[in-house]
Amino acid sequence: MLLGIDVGGTYTDAVVVAEGKVIAQAKAPTTHDDLLAGILAALDRVLDGVDAAGLRRVALSTTIVTNAVVEGRLERVGLLLLPGPGMDISALVPERPRILSGYIDHRGRETAAPREAEVASACRDLDGCEVYAVAGKFAVRNPAHEQAVAGWLRRHARPAHITLGSAVAGSLNFWRRANSAYYNAAVWRHFGRFARAAQAAVAGRGVTAPVYILKADGGTMPLAAAGERPVEAVFTGPAASVLGIMALAAPRGEAVSLDIGGTTTDIALWRDGAPLFAERGAQIGDYPTAVRAFWLRSIGIGGDSFVRRENGRIIIGPEGRGPAMALGGPAPTVSDAMIVAGAAGFGDKDRAAEAMRLTAAGGETVQETARSVLAAAAEAIQAAIANMIDERASEPVYRVEDAVRDLRPQPAALIGVGGAAAGLAPLVAERLGIRCSVPEGAVVANAVGAAVARPTIEVTLRADTAQGYYTVAELGLRAALPSRRFTLANARELAARHLAERAAAAGIPVADVESVYDEEFNLVRGFSTTGKIIACQLQIKPGIFTAGEGV
Amino acid sequence: MAVKPFGLVFFPAFDWALTPTHPEREERLLYTRDQIVEEGLLDIPGIREYKPRLATLRDADRVHIGVPDIGSHITDAHLVSAGGAITAAEAVVKGEVARAFALVRPPGHHAMRVVHGTRGFCTINIEAVMVEYLRRHHGIRRVAIVDTDVHHGDGTQDIFYHDPDTLFISFHQDGRTLYPGSGFTDEAGSPPALGTTINLPLPPGTTDEGLHYVLDNLIIPVLEDFRPDLVINSAGQDNHYSDPLASMAITAQGYASLAAKLRADVAVLEGGYSIEDALPYVNTGIILAMAGLDYSRVVEPDIAAAPRGLSDGTRAYLRELVAKQGALWRERESLSSAAAAKAGDFWTRRRGIYYDDSGISEQQVERLRLCPHCRGYLAVATEAEGHRTGYQSAFAAVVPRESCPACRQGAKDAVLAAKRQGKYQHYYIQDKENDSLERV
Ligand SMILES: [Zn+2]
Ligand SMILES: [Zn+2]
Numbered sequence: 001m002l003l004g005i006d007v008g009g010t011y012t013d014a015v016v017v018a019e020g021k022v023i024a025q026a027k028a029p030t031t032h033d034d035l036l037a038g039i040l041a042a043l044d045r046v047l048d049g050v051d052a053a054g055l056r057r058v059a060l061s062t063t064i065v066t067n068a069v070v071e072g073r074l075e076r077v078g079l080l081l082l083p084g085p086g087m088d089i090s091a092l093v094p095e096r097p098r099i100l101s102g103y104i105d106h107r108g109r110e111t112a113a114p115r116e117a118e119v120a121s122a123c124r125d126l127d128g129c130e131v132y133a134v135a136g137k138f139a140v141r142n143p144a145h146e147q148a149v150a151g152w153l154r155r156h157a158r159p160a161h162i163t164l165g166s167a168v169a170g171s172l173n174f175w176r177r178a179n180s181a182y183y184n185a186a187v188w189r190h191f192g193r194f195a196r197a198a199q200a201a202v203a204g205r206g207v208t209a210p211v212y213i214l215k216a217d218g219g220t221m222p223l224a225a226a227g228e229r230p231v232e233a234v235f236t237g238p239a240a241s242v243l244g245i246m247a248l249a250a251p252r253g254e255a256v257s258l259d260i261g262g263t264t265t266d267i268a269l270w271r272d273g274a275p276l277f278a279e280r281g282a283q284i285g286d287y288p289t290a291v292r293a294f295w296l297r298s299i300g301i302g303g304d305s306f307v308r309r310e311n312g313r314i315i316i317g318p319e320g321r322g323p324a325m326a327l328g329g330p331a332p333t334v335s336d337a338m339i340v341a342g343a344a345g346f347g348d349k350d351r352a353a354e355a356m357r358l359t360a361a362g363g364e365t366v367q368e369t370a371r372s373v374l375a376a377a378a379e380a381i382q383a384a385i386a387n388m389i390d391e392r393a394s395e396p397v398y399r400v401e402d403a404v405r406d407l408r409p410q411p412a413a414l415i416g417v418g419g420a421a422a423g424l425a426p427l428v429a430e431r432l433g434i435r436c437s438v439p440e441g442a443v444v445a446n447a448v449g450a451a452v453a454r455p456t457i458e459v460t461l462r463a464d465t466a467q468g469y470y471t472v473a474e475l476g477l478r479a480a481l482p483s484r485r486f487t488l489a490n491a492r493e494l495a496a497r498h499l500a501e502r503a504a505a506a507g508i509p510v511a512d513v514e515s516v517y518d519e520e521f522n523l524v525r526g527f528s529t530t531g532k533i534i535a536c537q538l539q540i541k542p543g544i545f546t547a548g549e550g551v
Numbered sequence: 552m553a554v555k556p557f558g559l560v561f562f563p564a565f566d567w568a569l570t571p572t573h574p575e576r577e578e579r580l581l582y583t584r585d586q587i588v589e590e591g592l593l594d595i596p597g598i599r600e601y602k603p604r605l606a607t608l609r610d611a612d613r614v615h616i617g618v619p620d621i622g623s624h625i626t627d628a629h630l631v632s633a634g635g636a637i638t639a640a641e642a643v644v645k646g647e648v649a650r651a652f653a654l655v656r657p658p659g660h661h662a663m664r665v666v667h668g669t670r671g672f673c674t675i676n677i678e679a680v681m682v683e684y685l686r687r688h689h690g691i692r693r694v695a696i697v698d699t700d701v702h703h704g705d706g707t708q709d710i711f712y713h714d715p716d717t718l719f720i721s722f723h724q725d726g727r728t729l730y731p732g733s734g735f736t737d738e739a740g741s742p743p744a745l746g747t748t749i750n751l752p753l754p755p756g757t758t759d760e761g762l763h764y765v766l767d768n769l770i771i772p773v774l775e776d777f778r779p780d781l782v783i784n785s786a787g788q789d790n791h792y793s794d795p796l797a798s799m800a801i802t803a804q805g806y807a808s809l810a811a812k813l814r815a816d817v818a819v820l821e822g823g824y825s826i827e828d829a830l831p832y833v834n835t836g837i838i839l840a841m842a843g844l845d846y847s848r849v850v851e852p853d854i855a856a857a858p859r860g861l862s863d864g865t866r867a868y869l870r871e872l873v874a875k876q877g878a879l880w881r882e883r884e885s886l887s888s889a890a891a892a893k894a895g896d897f898w899t900r901r902r903g904i905y906y907d908d909s910g911i912s913e914q915q916v917e918r919l920r921l922c923p924h925c926r927g928y929l930a931v932a933t934e935a936e937g938h939r940t941g942y943q944s945a946f947a948a949v950v951p952r953e954s955c956p957a958c959r960q961g962a963k964d965a966v967l968a969a970k971r972q973g974k975y976q977h978y979y980i981q982d983k984e985n986d987s988l989e990r991v
Contacts, residue, residue, distance in 0.1 A: 085850045086835055087590045103852060106585040106831060111852035138589060175591025280594065288594045396602045398584065399566040403603060403631040519565070521581055527572045533581070 001054045002545065003046065003209070004451025005039055006061040006240050006444075010262070012038040013447035014046035016055075020247070020546060022441050022448060024050050035064055036194065040201055047205070055209040058202055059220050061240035061450040062213065064194045065187050065233045069284055074186035078129040078157070080122060081178055082114060082136035082145055089175050094182050094287055098122040100149065107464060108141030108471060108478070119152040129157065131188055133181035135165030137174045140473035141462065143167075147476060161188045168231065169281070169290030170460030170473035170537065176281050176290035183284055184231035191230035195223045210507070212455065216282055216293035218243050218275070218542040219456025225506040231291055235282055237446060238266050238296050240453070241417065242275045244445030247452045247544045249415040249437055256385055256411040256432075258425055259445065260418040262304040263320040265381055267297045269388055269409050274543070279395065292458075299384045301377050303335040303420030307359055314359070314376045326352035332359050337373035338423030340366050378427035385411075385432070413437070417445040449544075455508040458516065458539035461495040466523050466531025472498045484531070488520045491534045499538050512541040557842035558642040558651030560601045560635040561587065567628040567657065569908060574796065574824045575657055575672045583654070586831035587838070598842055601642060603635030603655060606684075610637070611675050612988040613683045614710060616979055617666045618933065618945045621675065624666055629675050632657050636681040640781075640817045644689045650841045652786070652818040653677075654834060660698060660785050660821045661731060663709040667935040667943055668909025671702060671731055678785055678819050679710045682717070685781065686952075687986055692716055695779035697770060697813060698723070699806075700787020700821040701797040703734025707785065708748055713919055713929060714951075715744040715887075718777045720770055722751035722762070724790070724797050729755075730907070736872070739879060741919055742890035742898050743926065746883025749773065749876055754868060755798035759805030760861050761869055762790070766809060769873045773880050774813075784815035788823030788833045792857045796824050800858040803829070807836030807846040815841070828853060891921050911937035920962075925955040928962035932975065946970070947979040954984060966991050 001018045007030055016024040026045035031038035039060065068074060079095045084103030090096070100122070102114030126132075132153055139146045143166045150162045163184040165177035195213070202211055212220040214236040226233060241259040245268075251257065255270040268275045275294045282293035300318020307316050308331075316334060324335035326347025336355035338344035356366035359373065393408035416425025416438045429436030441448060463470035465486050471478045475498060483490075496513060503510050518536035522529045563580030570576075587593065593600050610633065611621045632655045639651035659678060661671030668674075678696060685691040696711070698704035698721035711717035726732045740748040751765055774782060788794075790801040810818065818841060823830050832851045839846035851857070861869075879886070891898075897918050904913040913935040920927035929949040936942050946969040948962035962980060970978045970991055978991040 083848075085832065085848055085852065086586070087592065087595075087839060088845055088848050089591070092595075105852060106582045106589070107827070138585075172585060172588040173591050173594070174589050175594060288591070394602045396561060396600050398561070398563050400564055400626070400628045400631055401566055403562070404605060404627045521565075521578045522571065522576070524572045524576060524578060529572065533578075 001050070001056060002451040003055050003058045004061070004447045004449065005042055005058070006237065006446035006450050007035055007039060007063050008237065008446065012042040013444050014042035015444050015447040015451055016046055016050050017448060017451045022444065025444050025447070035062060036197055036201060039198065043202070043205065052205065052207045055207055057209050057212055058207060059212040059214060059450045059453060060198065061236040061446060062233070063237065065191055065230055066235055068187045068190050069183065069234065073190060075131055075189055076129055077182050077185045078122070078126040078132040079178070079182050080119070080132065080134045080149055082149070083174070084112065084137045086137065089178065092175065093178055094285070098125065102136065102145045104136060104138040104142045104145055106138055106141065107467065108138060110142070110144070114145045114148055116152045119149055120156045123153065123156040126157070130160040131185040132157070132159050132161070133163045133165070133178070133185040135174065135178035135181045139164070139166040140170055140172060140460065141471055142478055143471070143473065143476045144478065161185060163188070164476065166473045167476055168229065170458070171290065173280060173290055176288050179284070179287040180231055180281070180289040180291055183289060184229065187230045191233070192227050195227055199223055214240055214450050214453055216291055217277065217456065218294060218453055219540070220453045221455060222507045231289070234284060234291060235293055239294055240446040240449035241266060242268050242294050242296070243449030243453045243544055244447070245415050245417055245449070247448050248417065248439035248441055248445060251413060251415055253413070254409055254411045255413040255415060257415040257417070258381065258421065258428065260416060260420040260424050261302045262419065263300060263302040263317060264298050265301050267299070267381070267384055267388060268294060269392065269411065271409065274541070276392070297384055297388050299380065301334070301380055303333065303338070305334050305377070307332040307334060307337065307373050309359055309361065312361065314373055316373070316377050316380065324352065325355040332356065334373060334377050334424070335420060337370040338420065340370035341374055341423070343374070343423035374424065374427055377424055378431055381424070381428045382431045385428070415439065419443055452544040454511070454540070454543045454545055456540045456542045457499065457503050457506060457508055458537060459495055459499045459502055460535070460537045461491055461498065462533070462535040463491055464531065464533055470494070475502060486532070486534065488518060488534050488536065491536050492518070492538070495536050495538045499540070503540065508540065510540060512543065513538055514541045556597045556599060556648040558599050558601055558639055558648035559593070559838060560603050560639045560651065560653045560655060562603045562631055562635045562655040564628050564631070564656050567626070569669070569672060579656060579824070579826050580654070580830065582827050583830045583834045586835055590835055592835065592838055595842070598838070599648060601638050603631050604638045606630045606633035606637055606680060610680050610684055612981070613687065613983070613986060614664070614679045615662070615666050615675055616664060616931070616945065616947045616981055616988065618935070618943050619977055621666060624668060625674050628657055631655070633659070633675055633677040633680040636677045636819045637684050639819070640681050640685055643816050644685060644691065650816055652838060652841055654820050656820065658821045660700060660704040660707050660787070661702070662706040663904065665913070665915065665931060665933050665945070665947070667913055667933070668906040668911045668937065668940065670906040670908055672822070672908060673706060676706045676710055678707055678783055681817070681819065682783065691780045693777070693779045694718070694781050694783060695720070695774055695777055696783045696785055697774070697815065698785035698787070698821070699790065699809065700785055701789040701794065701799055702730055702787065702822060703750065704785055705731050705733045708734070708738065712748060713741045713744050713926070715747050718747045718773070718779060720749045720751070720773065722753055722765060724755055724799055725752040729797055736875060741900070742887055742894050742921060745887035745890050746880055749880065751872060751876065753799070754865050756800055756858060757865060758800040758858055758861055759802055761865055762801055762805060762809065764869050765873060766812060769876055771812060776880070781817065782813065782815045784810070784813055784818040785821050786818040786837060787821030788830060791823065791825050791829035791833060793825040793828040793853070794823065802854065802857050803832035803836045803849050803851055806833045807840040807849060810837045810840040811846070894921055896921060906937070909937060909940065911935050911940055920958060922955060922958050925953060925958055926951040928954060928958045930962070930965045932969070944975040945977040945979065946975040947981060949981045950983060952983045
C-alpha cells in the first residue's frame with residue numbers, strides 16, 4: 001500500500017492506494033499556519049481502518065517550499081558568484097551578490113583563479129549569515145572553483161549550509177543555477193524543520209514506512225535526501241495532479257490534460273504517454289531557475305470562477321467570489337451553469353437557476369444562459385491549449401533535421417480531472433474534435449499522484465576526449481577518462497553507472513532509465529580531428545508505480 | 552533587462568558541415584551556444600528567441616540564377632539559414648522587436664547572382680534573399696548593408712552592384728592579402744548605382760581603434776545621409792585577433808561597440824572561425840549591444856594577446872581612405888551621370904569568378920542597359936568549367952522592378968536572340984516585377 005498526501009489551497013487530501021486502486025481517501029482543512037497539523041489530520045482519517053504496518057511508503061506533496069517563497073519567509077543568503085566575463089547579472093538575482101574573481105571557460109578550463117582573500121572579505125561583509133550559495137559560470141564543466149570557495153567559506157565563516165550551483169542542476173545556464181542555489185539555501189532551514197517534524201509525527205503514528213516528498217518534476221525523493229535539495233519541492237501541487245492523471249488515465253500518444261479546480265485550470269501536454277517538461281526550468285517569483293518541472297499553463301477558469309455579463313459579453317473569472325450560489329455562495333459561478341445545464345448534480349438547483357437568471361441576456365432561458373457560460377469557459381480553455389501548441393511548435397531547434405520536421409503537437413485525446421472536470425472537459429474536447437475521458441477518482445488525483453509517484457533522479461555527463469576528462473555535474477565529479485577512444489555509447493554506460501551510484505546514495509531504486517538528450521561533436525583543430533565532445537543526460541523516468549511494483 | 556525587445560534567431564546547424572574538417576562544420580557555433588545558454592541570455596525579459604522558418608526555392612530564385620537550377624546546389628540547411636534571416640527581419644519589420652540578430656549558418660555573403668556551386672563557404676546569399684523578400688512582401692525599398700566580415704562581401708556586392716536603392720558598405724582585410732581578392736575602392740557600383748557600393752580595404756593588423764575611426768568618420772555619416780528604410784549588418788566575426796583565417800586585430804569589445812554604434816535593424820552572421828576564443832564572446836557582446844544592455848564585461852579571457860594601438864602608417868592610410876571614399880560619396884551623383892554618359896546605351900563588364908569550394912572557374916559577361924526611363928535590364932552570359940561539374944553555361948536577363956515596357960521587351964528579346972544562336976545550355980528571364988524566374 002502506498003499513502004499519498006496532497007496539501008491543497010483549501011483541503012489536504014490523503015489516499016491509500018493498493019494494486020493501483022484507491023482503497024481509502026480522506027480530507028482535512030489545510031492549516032496554513034502550520035501545514036503539519038492538516039497533514040496529520042488527513043493522515044489520521046485515511047488510516048482509520050487501514051493497517052499502517054502494510055504501508056510501504058508515505059509521499060507528501062506539500063506547499064511548504066512554495067509558501068515560504070510566496071510569503072517571503074526566506075533566510076538571508078550569502079550569495080557568492082564567479083561570473084567571469086559576460087553579462088552582468090548582479091542586478092538580476094534575488095539577493096545582492098558578492099562577485100568573485102576566477103573563471104572556468106566553456107571547455108571547463110581555468111582561465112583565471114579564484115582568490116581566498118576575496119572570500120574572506122565577503123565573509124566579514126556577510127557577518128551573521130549562516131547559509132550560503134555559491135555559483136560559478138561553467139561550474140557544470142568543472143566544479144573546482146565552487147568547491148574551493150565552499151572550502152574557504154568553511155574556514156572564514158561558520159556556514160550551517162552551503163548550496164553549490166553545479167549541484168542543483170547539471171545543465172548550462174549560470175543565471176538559472178545561481179537563482180536555484182539562492183532559493184535552495186534560502187528555504188533550507190525552514191524546510192529542514194518541517195521535514196524533521198513530519199518524519200517524527202508520522203513515526204509517532206506507528207507508520208514505519210519511509211516518508212518521501214514530491215518534486216516539481218513529478219519524481220519523489222526521500223525526506224532525508226530532500227533536506228539538501230529543498231528547492232526541488234517547489235510547485236509540487238501541479239506535478240501531483242499530472243502524476244494523478246498518469247495513474248488514473250494512463251494517457252497514450254499525444255494528449256492534453258486539464259485539472260479544472262476551484263478558480264484555475266492547469267493544462268499539460270503529453271507525448272508518448274509522458275507529460276512535457278518546461279524546457280529550461282521553473283520560474284520562482286520573478287526569477288528563472290534550473291528546477292526541473294513539468295510544462296504547465298494555468299488559466300483563471302474553474303468551477304468557482306465568478307460569472308457576469310459585461311457589455312453583453314459573458315465574462316468568466318479570473319477571480320472567484322466564493323462557492324456556487326447553489327451551495328450558498330454570493331454570486332453566479334461556472335458550477336451554477338453546470339448544474340443548470342445538467343452537467344453537475346450537487347447543490348440547490350433553484351439557486352443555480354437564479355444565478356443564471358442574474359447572468360441572462362434579454363429573452364434567454366436559464367438553460368440557454370448556462371450553455372453560453374459553459375461555451376465561453378470551454379472556449380477560453382481551448383484558446384489556452386492552442387496557445388501552448390503554438391508555443392511548442394515554435395520552440396527553437398538547432399539541427400537541420402529538426403528544422404525541416406513539423407514538431408507541432410497534435411493531441412488526440414483529452415483527460416480532465418479536478419472538481420469541475422466532468423462539466424467542462426467534454427465541452428473542450430468537443431471543440432478540439434478529440435475524445436475525452438474524465439477518470440474515476442478524478443477529484444483526489446493530486447493525492448493519488450503523490451502516492452504513486454516514482455522516485456527519479458538524473459545525471460549529466462560531459463566528456464572532452466581532447467582534454468581527457470569527464471564531468472558529472474550533479475556529483476561534483478571531474479575525473480580522467482578511461483580511454484581516449486571514448487564513444488557516445490561508452491558515455492551512456494558511464495553515465496548509467498553514475499546514475500546508479502547517485503540513486504543508491506539517495507535511497508532510490510533504479511528503474512526505467514531514459515536518455516534526456518545527448519550530443520557528440522568532433523573537435524577539429526588545424527584540419528584534423530583532435531577529439532570529441534560528448535554529452536549525455538540520463539534520468540530515471542518520472543512516472544508512477546504500477547500495480548505490484550515496489551518502492 | 553533589455554531596453555527594447557530584441558529578437559534572436561539562433562540556428563547553429565549542429566548536423567551540417569561542408570566537409571568533416573572544414574571550418575564550416577558542426578562544431579562552429581557549439582561554444583557560442585554554450586556561452587549564450589550559460590549566460591542565460593535567452594531568459595532575459597525582452598530577448599525573444601525565434602525558430603527559423605524555412606525559406607523556399609522561390610525566395611532564392613528572387614535573387615539567384617542557379618545553373619541549371621538553385622535547388623541542385625543547396626541543402627535544407629541553406630533554406631533554414633536564409634529562412635532564419637527572413638524570420639529575424641520579419642520580426643523587426645512587423646514591429647515585434649526593435650532589432651534582431653540571425654545567428655545562423657551556413658553563411659552567404661560570397662554567393663553571387665549566378666550560382667554554379669559553392670564559393671567562400673557560401674551557396675546562396677542569405678542577406679540578399681532576406682532583402683528581396685522584404686522588398687517583395689513588406690514594401691521595403693532603401694536598404695543599407697554594412698558587411699563587417701574580414702572577407703570582402705563580393706557576393707552581396709555583385710547582387711546589388713546595379714541597384715542604387717541598396718547601399719553596400721564592406722570593410723575587410725585588404726584583398727591583396729586575403730580571399731576573395733576583391734573589394735578595392737574602385738569597385739563602386741555600375742554607372743546608375745555609382746557610389747552605393749563602398750569598399751574599405753583595411754591593412755592587416757588593424758585594431759579596434761582603426762576600425763572605429765573608419766566607422767565614426769565614414770560609415771556612420773554615410774548611413775545617416777543615405778536614410779535607409781532598413782540597416783542590415785552582415786555580421787562576420789573573422790576580424791577578431793584570434794581568427795585563424797585572417798590577420799586583423801578586432802576584439803569582442805570592438806565588435807560590440809560597433810554593433811551599438813551601427814544600430815542595425817537586423818544583423819546576420821557571416822564568417823568567424825575562431826570558434827572557441829572569439830565567437831562565444833563576440834556573439835555575447837553583439838547580442839547585449841543590440842539589445843541595449845551593458846556589454847562592458849564581455850572580455851576574452853586571453854585579451855592580453857590582443858594587439859593594441861595603431862601604427863603611424865596605418866593611421867595615415869585610414870585618414871586618406873576615409874577622405875577618398877567620403878569624397879566619392881559626396882560627388883556620387885555627378886560621377887554617376889558622367890559614367891553613364893561615357894558608357895552610352897550599354898555598360899559591359901567581363902569577369903572571371905572562382906569557386907574555391909566547388910573547384911569551378913566561371914567566365915561572366917554582364918551587359919547592363921542604361922535606360923533614361925527606368926533602371927534598364929541586365930543580361931548575363933556565363934560559362935563555367937569544373938572537374939566535378941564539367942562545362943555549364945547559361946544566358947539570363949534580369950528585369951528590375953518598375954521597368955519600362957521597352958526594357959521589358961529588350962530583356963526578352965536578348966534572351967530569345969541568344970537562344971536562337973544556341974551558344975548556351977540554359978536560358979532564363981528573372982522578372983523582379985512579376986517575381987518570377989522563367990526558363991526560356
Ligand atoms: Zn569571412
Ligand atoms: Zn527602361
